[in-house]
Amino acid sequence: MDKTVNQKAWFLVLPVFLVVAFSAVLPLMTVVNYSMQDTFGNNQFFWNGVGWFKELLDPSTDLGGRFLASLGRNLFFSLVILAIEVPLGIVVALSMPRQGWTVAACLVILALPLLIPWNVVGTIWQIFGRPDIGLLGYVLNHIGIDYNYVSNDIDAWVTVIVMDVWHWTSLVALLCYAGLKSIPEAYYQAAQIDGASRWAVFKAIQLPKMNRVLLIAVLLRFMDSFMIYTEPFVVTGGGPGNSTTFVSIELVKIALGQFDLGKAAALSLVYNLIILIVCWIFYTVMTNAGNERKHQEGAA
């Protein structure tokens, strides 16, 4: 035991503890506190135990019904945009040039949607899709397609999904492109020698080498789309009716619209928990894949 004992180090760490306590731990504990209580305004609180959590998971109650419905919509939304953005991103990455000035041009163009603030993206599409003054909405109606995202559920969904694809496919494409660039030229030459078709090259070389970046892309896109708020809120406000009300929108309605702090706190804790679990699953899968790779390289 010749460890130096120097308690002064605590003073150096203390500021961080304080900042984290005030910015994260205390607010979170407040939320936990609210989630156990009910309020009728005037800062009057009544103990409710785990009542809100029970209600949340029971679809027959108002709170549970709204939560589970929005959760279902949210999961469906995430699935749809993943099913579109991942294959589309791969195709875009595969068709990008590999050298020359066009590479830089492609990268800049692809990066543009990623640089636009989210509420601006929402505003762009909100105006773009309007049947009276929006280019898209006007043209669609003019050629005979009855399109109105304010009144039609399906039109609203299509608008929100197309908007997300427009906004985020670039991210998947850029990640895939990075993965593709890391494949040595010899692999393609060997595949040529082996008489591999374009599809066989994709399946045997490109897809396996893109594995890891694709996993990251899926993780990022899933989390982002699961927490989506700004863009659909700006475009549809969660409507028509409740048809595009995702979990975050529902949460804000309950917390700030109805000022039901107890219900909202319980909902946000469950919401948080879901995100943590999904993160943990992805993290485990990814580090396992990483370990496997290290194994290979260690053996090589």
Next chain:
Amino acid sequence: MARIDLVDLAHSYGGNDAPQDSFALKPVTMTWRQGGAYALLGPSGCGKTTLLNVISGIITPSRGKILFDGQDITPLSTQKRNIAQVFQFPVIYDTMTVGQNLAFPLKNRGVPKAEIDKRVAEIGRLLDLEPYLNRKATRLTADAKQKISLGRGLVRSDVAAVLFDEPLTVIDPELKWQLRSKLKALHRELDLTMIYVTHDQTEALTFADTVVVMHDGRVVQSGTPAELFDKPAHTFVGYFIGSPGMNILPAEVRGREARIGGHVIALNRSYDNLPANARIEIGVRPEFVDALAPAPGLLTAKIDRVDDLGRIRFARVRVGDARLAARAPAGFAGSDGNAGLKFDPSHVHVYADSLLVEGAV
């Protein structure tokens, strides 16, 4: 299984209009016979990989034609040419087992399953990969991976030629020997034309029955190891093959005599029609020069040092500015740091502008 003819073949990475001096592969016409074991030998950057990639179709040549059995295949893509190639670094299809890796070139060409299984089993046996056939190909050592790459090159029985691009670079020296002998044995067993690119003369001379030496984009000589040793067609071959390389000395050659300074060396042949204005040199391998005590009739040289290689000793000497190596007898010391050099006339060659000149008998 085919004879491969290169007709006036040349390649420039700068396009066909670039000056010919800059061509990575200068015009070459030659024939690779069916079933031969060839080594393509030369220093880095001499164009040997370019030539290989042109044959396999990875590069389309700027000029000239490639014929497989008389048929022009120059415009055909790699997939359509009947050729196999193994690269410097192992290429493994990660998601497949070793067996599937070996089967890949056959599967892509629509070979029937029974035939594929038979070939894969055979190649697996020849390369000692049998125990791994059903394992994933990713977690293997570098040399096992390179064996898989070799196997993919050898698995097709109908290829015109198998090309190897320095395939043993990543392999340990000990295993290198084994794999090289294995390749040689496979060559005998499978009766395939093999072209083996290397910059290592030992590797080339042990593997091939014909060694093609390249220098600066040109094929300078093609012959058996003995021919390259006894009669280098280019001073570069003399210098590159053999250790130490051939001695090259500027000289004046007239008739059956070569003059170095004031000293006369007898030649076995007569050289009367040497091109005017050419740079004339004589070349002789260190094995055919004896370092003796200085004496009249011997070329006097300054001794730099004596290298003892165990079974043979070479004196490193200087004549004027030229550095030579000569065989030295045991206990050789010279006198006053000088030695007399005795040349074996039957092994002294004459070069005009680096090219061998055949003298008249």
